[in-house]
Amino acid sequence: xKVVVTGGAGFLGFKLSQALLATGGSPEPIRELICIxxxxxxxxxxxVTYVQADICAPGAFDRLIDGDTTSIFHLAAVVSSQAEADFxxxxxxxxxxxxxxxxxxxxxxxxxxxxxxxxxxxxxxxxPIVDDDTPVRPLNSYGVEKVIGEYLVGEYARRGFIxxxxxxxxxxxxxxxxxxxxxxxxxxSILRETLQGKKTVCPVAEDLAIWIQSxxxxxxxxxxxxxxxxxxxxxxxRVLNLPGITVTVAEMVEGLERAxxxxxxxxxxxxxxxxxxxxxxxxxxxxxxxxxxxxxxxENIDAIISVFLEDELEKH
Amino acid sequence: xKVVVTGGAGFLGFKLSQALLATGGSPEPIRELICIxxxxxxxxxxxVTYVQADICAPGAFDRLIDGDTTSIFHLAAVVSSQAEADFxxxxxxxxxxxxxxxxxxxxxxxxxxxxxxxxxxxxxxxxPIVDDDTPVRPLNSYGVEKVIGEYLVGEYARRGFIxxxxxxxxxxxxxxxxxxxxxxxxxxSILRETLQGKKTVCPVAEDLAIWIQSxxxxxxxxxxxxxxxxxxxxxxxRVLNLPGITVTVAEMVEGLERAxxxxxxxxxxxxxxxxxxxxxxxxxxxxxxxxxxxxxxxENIDAIISVFLEDELEKH
Numbered sequence: 042x043k044v045v046v047t048g049g050a051g052f053l054g055f056k057l058s059q060a061l062l063a064t065g066g067s068p069e070p071i072r073e074l075i076c077i078x079x080x081x082x083x084x085x086x087x088x089v090t091y092v093q094a095d096i097c098a099p100g101a102f103d104r105l106i107d108g109d110t111t112s113i114f115h116l117a118a119v120v121s122s123q124a125e126a127d128f129x130x131x132x133x134x135x136x137x138x139x140x141x142x143x144x145x146x147x148x149x150x151x152x153x154x155x156x157x158x159x160x161x162x163x164x165x166x167x168x169p170i171v172d173d174d175t176p177v178r179p180l181n182s183y184g185v186e187k188v189i190g191e192y193l194v195g196e197y198a199r200r201g202f203i204x205x206x207x208x209x210x211x212x213x214x215x216x217x218x219x220x221x222x223x224x225x226x227x228x229x230s231i232l233r234e235t236l237q238g239k240k241t242v243c244p245v246a247e248d249l250a251i252w253i254q255s256x257x258x259x260x261x262x263x264x265x266x267x268x269x270x271x272x273x274x275x276x277x278x279r280v281l282n283l284p285g286i287t288v289t290v291a292e293m294v295e296g297l298e299r300a301x302x303x304x305x306x307x308x309x310x311x312x313x314x315x316x317x318x319x320x321x322x323x324x325x326x327x328x329x330x331x332x333x334x335x336x337x338x339x340e341n342i343d344a345i346i347s348v349f350l351e352d353e354l355e356k357h
Numbered sequence: 358x359k360v361v362v363t364g365g366a367g368f369l370g371f372k373l374s375q376a377l378l379a380t381g382g383s384p385e386p387i388r389e390l391i392c393i394x395x396x397x398x399x400x401x402x403x404x405v406t407y408v409q410a411d412i413c414a415p416g417a418f419d420r421l422i423d424g425d426t427t428s429i430f431h432l433a434a435v436v437s438s439q440a441e442a443d444f445x446x447x448x449x450x451x452x453x454x455x456x457x458x459x460x461x462x463x464x465x466x467x468x469x470x471x472x473x474x475x476x477x478x479x480x481x482x483x484x485p486i487v488d489d490d491t492p493v494r495p496l497n498s499y500g501v502e503k504v505i506g507e508y509l510v511g512e513y514a515r516r517g518f519i520x521x522x523x524x525x526x527x528x529x530x531x532x533x534x535x536x537x538x539x540x541x542x543x544x545x546s547i548l549r550e551t552l553q554g555k556k557t558v559c560p561v562a563e564d565l566a567i568w569i570q571s572x573x574x575x576x577x578x579x580x581x582x583x584x585x586x587x588x589x590x591x592x593x594x595r596v597l598n599l600p601g602i603t604v605t606v607a608e609m610v611e612g613l614e615r616a617x618x619x620x621x622x623x624x625x626x627x628x629x630x631x632x633x634x635x636x637x638x639x640x641x642x643x644x645x646x647x648x649x650x651x652x653x654x655x656e657n658i659d660a661i662i663s664v665f666l667e668d669e670l671e672k673h
Contacts, residue, residue: 128516166593176492178511178593185512189505195494196501200444277482277494 042069043109047096047142048117049076050083052217053158056260057114058086067268075105078117083218096138102145112154112267113203115142120223121162121183121318128182135186143193147202155203156267157194159187159280161211161252164323171323173282173330180321181224195279206266206274208336211254211285212322214293215349224318228253231290232297232346235306236354244312247291250324254285254338255345257352262336273334284338286345287325296342300350358385359425363412363458364433365392365405368533369474372576373430374402383584391421394433399534412454418461428470428583429519431458436539437478437634440499451502459509463518471519472583473510475503475596477527477568480639487639489598489646496637497540511595522582522590524652527570527601528638530609531665540634544569547606548613548662551622552670560628563607566640570601570654571661573668578652589650600654602661603641612658616666 044061046054054076061071075090076082082091094101096117106113117134124131139157146153164171165180179185191207198205215236216229227244228251234241254262262283288296294304328336339345360377362370370392377387391406392398398407410417412433422429433450440447455473462469480487481496495501507523514521531552532545543560544567550557570578578599604612610620644652655661 166591174492176490179508180515180593182512182516185508189508192495192501192505192508196498199496200498275482277496 042066042071042111043073044071044075044112044114045106045110046074046076046114046116048078048115049089050078050080050091051116052256053116053213053259054078055082055084055086056256057116057263058089060260060264062086062088064264069111073109077101077105096142097133101138102142106145106149106153108150110149110153111151112156113142113146114156114158114263114267115139116158118158118187119183120221121181122224122315123222124183124186125181125224125318131182131186135183136189139190140193143197143203147197152201152203154267155194155198155205156263157190157205157207158263159191159207159209160184161209161282161322163188163191163209165321167323169324171282171326173328181318191280195277198279199277204271205279206269207280208262208266209280209282210259211252211283213256213259214253214345215353216256217349217353224315225251227315228293231307232293232302233349235297235302235304236300236346236349238303238306240306240308242308242310243290244310244315245290245319246311246316247294248289249316249320250287250289251319252285252287252323252325253345254283255348257348258337258339259283265336269334281331281334281336282326282328283336284328284331285326286338286341288342292342296346299343300346358382358387358427359389360387360391360428360430361422361426362390362392362430362432364394366394366396366398366407367432369432369529369572369575370394371398371400371402372572373432373579374405376576376580378402378404380580385427389425393417393421412458413449417454418458422461422465422469424466426465426469427467428472429458429462430472430474430579430583431455432474434474434503435499436537437497437499438540438631439538440502441497441540441634444498447498447502451499452505455506456509459513459519463513468517468519470583471510471514471521472579473506473521473523474579475507475523475525476500477525477598477638479504479507479525481637483639485640487598487642489644497634507596511593514595515593520587521595522585523596524578524582525596525598526575527568527599529572529575530569530661531669532572533665533669540631541567543631544609547623548609548618549665551613551618551620552616552662552665554619554622556622556624558624558626559606560626560631561606561635562627562632563610564605565632565636566603566605567635568601568603568639568641569661570599571664573664574653574655575599581652585650597647597650597652598642598644600644600647600652601642602654602657604658608658612662615659616662
């Protein structure tokens with residue numbers, strides 16, 4: 042297999058590359074793994090070819106994605122708060138570049154597997170607990186762009202241009218690295234920073250509930266979404282809500298205490314803009330469709346914290 | 358009001374223009390009515406300014422849609438069979454031109470009311486009877502393009518760039534004029550042609566059920582969708598399934614007989630491609646949301662045939 046990962050220099054790309062190379066690849070062995078990103082990776086994974094490129098530039102995928110390319114993980118995106126603040130940038134990266142990538146794939150000899158990272162942000166007006174068939178009524182630009190991407194991937198798959206699969210990722214907790222412009226960035230910060238003895242700000246109320254998944258589980262699910270055969274997917278439905286767990290901010294703080302962290306490092310400073318975006322996402326989901334296909338959730342917040350300690354803090 | 362209708366030289370544009378000028382306009386009187394289309398109208402409506410233009414051309418809306426424009430009816434589209442046969446053309450007209458129109462509107466001083474003609478074709482994989490909240494899983498390019506258009510209209514409305522309203526039109530029966538490349542064209546032809554003593558072909562089985570609305574009811578609903586105040590619409594939901602009636606092809610033929618037409622003029626020649634597209638659309642809908650907002654359906658097939666005889670045949 043030749044695998045291409047967009048947004049591949051970020052933390053998800055890093056972990057995905059590591060995991061893909063560790064498993065060796067399915068259904069065929071991985072022969073080449075290319076990560077495309079606008080920046081160079083902070084920590085390159087040995088064996089990966091890194092290409093610095095703007096995916097919005099014309100011809101960005103020429104010579105990188107060719108007839109040998111069997112698999113594409115399309116992770117690159119402008120995140121939620123940034124897409125909300127800069128409408129044109131969000132549309133350009135999240136919509137136009139996705140479409141350009143699909144058009145590029147359409148011209149290949151054989152349709153590659155195409156894994157599109159969609160998001161829980163697709164849901165805005167929704168019941169507190171979302172079901173597999175809850176209609177998507179997003180209330181932020183990022184969510185709209187992801188939903189349109191899902192429909193494009195579905196249509197290009199129906200046409201046989203790609204073998205597409207869209208996964209709506211829960212909020213990823215605990216993200217390693219630094220806070221970013223995702224509205225949900227705090228959900229990682231309040232654990233990640235405090236577990237390392239650093240101060241942080243929580244911009245939402247303690248009773249806010251979010252739908253989360255650890256980086257390790259997300260990566261396993263992305264790879265599982267890739268490895269499933271095309272006929273495992275229902276007709277006209279190349280998109281799935283991934284399983285996850287519901288936690289309130291208060292429960293995250295309790296988990297932090299159990300892990301020996303100090304909640305006193307958190308300043309509580311509510312931010313209406315962040316509350317509006319994150320508060321519009323569902324607090325939980327019933328995901329029988331994904332369960333039946335073998336996608337997995339984490340056990341609980343303690344397990345998620347353990348994964349972080351093991352994968353991020355103990356390795357250094 | 359200054360009103361602009363895209364696809365305005367077609368039969369819907371003709372009837373919409375007539376009706377708008379007859380009612381005079383709401384909430385303000387109509388000062389100017391511009392119909393944009395790639396062709397000149399077969400039958401111009403007095404008082405309408407017709408502009409021949411390709412809506413896909415850069416700057417197509419310059420000087421036509423300006424700060425004075427209060428209302429846009431976006432009817433122009435590549436129809437279902439044609440969009441299925443020519444993917445690029447469908448994407449260009451149904452998606453790119455819609456987005457260019459929305460971008461143009463965004464730059465105006467005040468957000469115009471924007472009525473987007475969507476379609477029952479949004480539904481592909483769906484229960485036989487669709488509800489207001491049935492998720493849309495289209496199985497043809499036309500349907501996908503309309504759904505993406507709905508999400509764009511919704512997002513531009515949420516951002517305050519337009520005051521958008523999307524209406525999913527049932528199959529329109531009886532369309533006047535000639536057969537076109539819509540997969541549903543037969544549904545009008547089997548009545549329209551036979552009522553005028555002409556032979557026609559029916560490409561589907563007698564028991565196929567379709568969800569229909571007369572041109573007169575569609576026009577009334579488009580104008581109602583325009584006239585409703587912005588706050589009549591639910592948050593994050595600028596799209597509605599319009600009411601209609603379910604009829605089988607056999608019931609249409611019975612109606613034809615009751616109206617004095619000769620069913621012997623119909624040749625039954627099944628066409629798999631047309632059956633695949635039309636058969637994937639829902640056979641009926643429950644539409645309480647539209648009912649509550651005051652949208653209306655026709656009474657039955659006999660009433661629909663009467664409307665045709667009255668509006669199309671008796672006037673000549």
